[in-house]
Every structure is written in structure tokens, then in C-alpha cells.
Amino acid sequence: MESYRQVGSHARIVLTGQWGDEVMLQETAPYLRDLVARRQLLRLGEALVAYFVADVRNGFFSLRRQFGRILGRKHPTRSEIPRWLATDFVTRLRRAGYFERMQPSPPQHPYRRLMLQAMSRVHLANDNEYSDLSFTGALMETRSPLLDQRIIRFLLAAPTVPLCLDKWLFRELLKDRLPRAVVRRAKSPLPQFPVTGYIRRHGTGWAELPPEARHHLACFVNVEALVIPLVWDAQHEAKSFVDLSPLSLYKWLQSKVV
Numbered sequence: 001m002e003s004y005r006q007v008g009s010h011a012r013i014v015l016t017g018q019w020g021d022e023v024m025l026q027e028t029a030p031y032l033r034d035l036v037a038r039r040q041l042l043r044l045g046e047a048l049v050a051y052f053v054a055d056v057r058n059g060f061f062s063l064r065r066q067f068g069r070i071l072g073r074k075h076p077t078r079s080e081i082p083r084w085l086a087t088d089f090v091t092r093l094r095r096a097g098y099f100e101r102m103q104p105s106p107p108q109h110p111y112r113r114l115m116l117q118a119m120s121r122v123h124l125a126n127d128n129e130y131s132d133l134s135f136t137g138a139l140m141e142t143r144s145p146l147l148d149q150r151i152i153r154f155l156l157a158a159p160t161v162p163l164c165l166d167k168w169l170f171r172e173l174l175k176d177r178l179p180r181a182v183v184r185r186a187k188s189p190l191p192q193f194p195v196t197g198y199i200r201r202h203g204t205g206w207a208e209l210p211p212e213a214r215h216h217l218a219c220f221v222n223v224e225a226l227v228i229p230l231v232w233d234a235q236h237e238a239k240s241f242v243d244l245s246p247l248s249l250y251k252w253l254q255s256k257v258v
Contacts, residue, residue, distance in 0.1 A: 001136055008140035018127070019146045022118040023155050024164045030111040031160040037110075043159075050162035082242050084225040086218070112156050119152070195241075196234045204230040213250045221246050 007014055028051060035044040081090060093099060106113075106120040118124075124147075129135060131142040145151065155163075163169040166187075175183050207230045214223040232240045 001138070004131075004136040004138035004140060008138035012140055014140055014142050016131075016142055016144050017146065018144050019124070020167070020170070022115060022124075023146050023152060024167050024170065025112075025115045025118065026164045026166070027111055027114050027160050028165070030113065034110040047159065047161040051165065080239075082245070084222050084243070084246055086220055086222050089220050109156060111160060115155070192234070193237055196232065196237065199232045204232060207244060207247050209247060209250055213246075216253055217246060217250060220249065 032044060032047060035041075035047065104120075106116040109116055128142075128144070133139065133141060158169075171183050209217075209226055214221075214226060217223070217226075226246060230240075230243055234240075
């Protein structure tokens, strides 16, 4: 919030590069398979050359790994019901057909399926809401040019090789506008998720619910399951975040009681 307020003292509108990873997802194997299916052999050859030139060291192994993921037969994993959900609450959800209700699928695309999946996730809307002035309290508006529908349509029609290889398109556009060190800089993700690092240093005691919380959550949560300490699995962080949901629910309920 303090960062938003500081920015708001300088400008009322801020442009962000958020969602660059999503719109430039490197979906190489699906694109090459689409060229094969349409018998575009010349373009396939050009794409393969561009791919190996862009990533000489890891090109072959990366391509083989991606083809293996695409061609390998994998059964979709079913979402497990969290152990801490109250039994009667789960029963009411089943009666209402909640678990059988089909979630809307993103539109199909021959080689940009992951991008469309990313653009269809609920967290995209959440992140935009978190930067809204009604949430931040700062007199500034955040805009994401990469979510402009015209840009998304262009990227859906553009060949992913070489445009999406290591964000080649962005680097080409900026090579005469930014210093070379900036344009050629490799992506440097965080070595670990911040919550994972915090838990490794401080444990999970902070995630334990106070005794009074169990009374308020009894309609939705199995109180006995809350006695078990939170086990954070760094290999399956998404599932571990689900186990933090009772704490989030309690904090949300607290915020609604004035």
C-alpha cells in the first residue's frame, strides 16, 4: 500500500508490464506440431533453425522435453477434497452438484492453449482488483497494456517461434530503446516462493488458528483437522496454499465483524 501511495504522489496513471510471461508463453512443441499437421514444411524448417539458433546449448534437450510432455499420455489429475472441510458441508456441496459442475473451458487454439488457460484464470481478475484504487486507497490507476485485446489477438495469430523464444519479440522491439545489458538480461526468477522461504526460517506456528476461531469455522471446517500442524510441501505449493485456506477464511470473517 505504501508503494502505491508513493507512486500516486508522482503520477495518476501507471503502465505495468504485468502478464508478459503469460502472453509470451514459449509453446514451442504445439506450434511445430501444428505446422506438421498443416504440412507447412518450409515454415517448419525455418522454425527449427530459429529455435536452435536462439538456444544453442539447450535447444535439443528442451525440444525433446517439450515433445515428451505433449506426446506423453497423461491422465488428468482429480482435485482432492481438503482434509479440513467439514463432512456435512461437503455433503451439502455434493447435493447441490458442486463437484459435478463443469468449469467453463477456455477457447481452443492450435498452438496457444497454455496462454489461453493463463488468461482464463481467476487470479488475473484478482490481481487487477488488488491494484484498483478502491483497494489500495492511492490516487492512481494501474493499466496493463499487454492485456489489450488487440495485442492478445496479434499474439494469438503470431508464430511462437521465434517470437516467443526467450521473449524475442520484446527484446527486438526494445534493442534500440534500452541499453544492451537490459535488453539481453536473462530472466531471473526468485530462487524460492517467498512464503516457502518464510516458513523455512520461522516454521508454521504463525498459521495455527486460535481456539476461538474453531467455533466460528465449525460450519465449514473440520475442527479436529485443524489440530494437525500445517505441513508445507515446497514441491506442491498450490496444495499447501489450500491448507492455509482456513486461516484465510478466519481472517476474512474477522474483517467483516466490526
